[in-house]
Amino acid sequence: MSGDHVSSVISARVRRVEDLLEGRGLLDAGEIDRRIDEFAAGGSPANGARVVARAWVDPGFASRLLADANTALGELGLSMSGGLQEQRLKVVANSAAEHHVVVCTLCSCYPIALLGPSPSWYKSEAYRSRVVRDPRGVLREFGVELPAETQISVWDASAESRYMVLPRRPEGTGALSEAELAGLVTRKGLIGTALV
């Protein structure tokens, strides 16, 4: 399997394959970097935070987001179609009864458009292998201590969908504007390894 992504052996092999493809005229020099830049362009956790803030202030939007996230994103001018094809987005909402956390145990799949580039811990073998087995313990290491009665649901992005967590709106934020609310939301909150 892919294991840790930082591997000089794999990097050298990838470089060699790129050279061969370029040598045969199948790939322009720099094309891969350009495509990656295009794919990541505009991707930022600020986008996910905007989605969350809108869901907090607009229950109708929240319902539409949970029922069909791809369509709801369009209301904010966002989309999941930055790659070769549009990816299905599934948004899962935290509650007092249930806390969600996202992982890709096979590699590092993740909604870049809404969360920006993934953090290194998300791609680590340790996170990927442990969070499915002991999410409560892993969340504790992130400083998230959940009540024993809160059910934990782990979502493994093993196929074509991408997941985003809708955190709970913090207490005492009733007076904040939508933009101020968005400022509270972190990338970890969108993955589920922080409460917000």
Add this chain to the structure above:
Amino acid sequence: MTTRTDRFAPGDRVRTRSADPAGHTRLPGYARGAVGVVVEPAGAHPLADDRARGVVGPARAVYHVRFAATDLFGAGDHTVTVELWEDYLSPVEEQP
């Protein structure tokens, strides 16, 4: 092979295949040979196992399937929801 995205409905119990294929697969090792419950359909896509071998096949239905941690690891009070192609799943008949 015909693909119907309604072959399984939310709430249906399914068993994942237990075979360890020689090549690429998106059925994680920890979820092999396990019984779970369909959460919802997740569209249809060519099977990743085939694509990894350069075979371009028809779109196949994909489902979110939820497993109890105890059924996967023998311990834990959480659930794990995995996204699985219909090719990995077979129906589990309800016991009377």
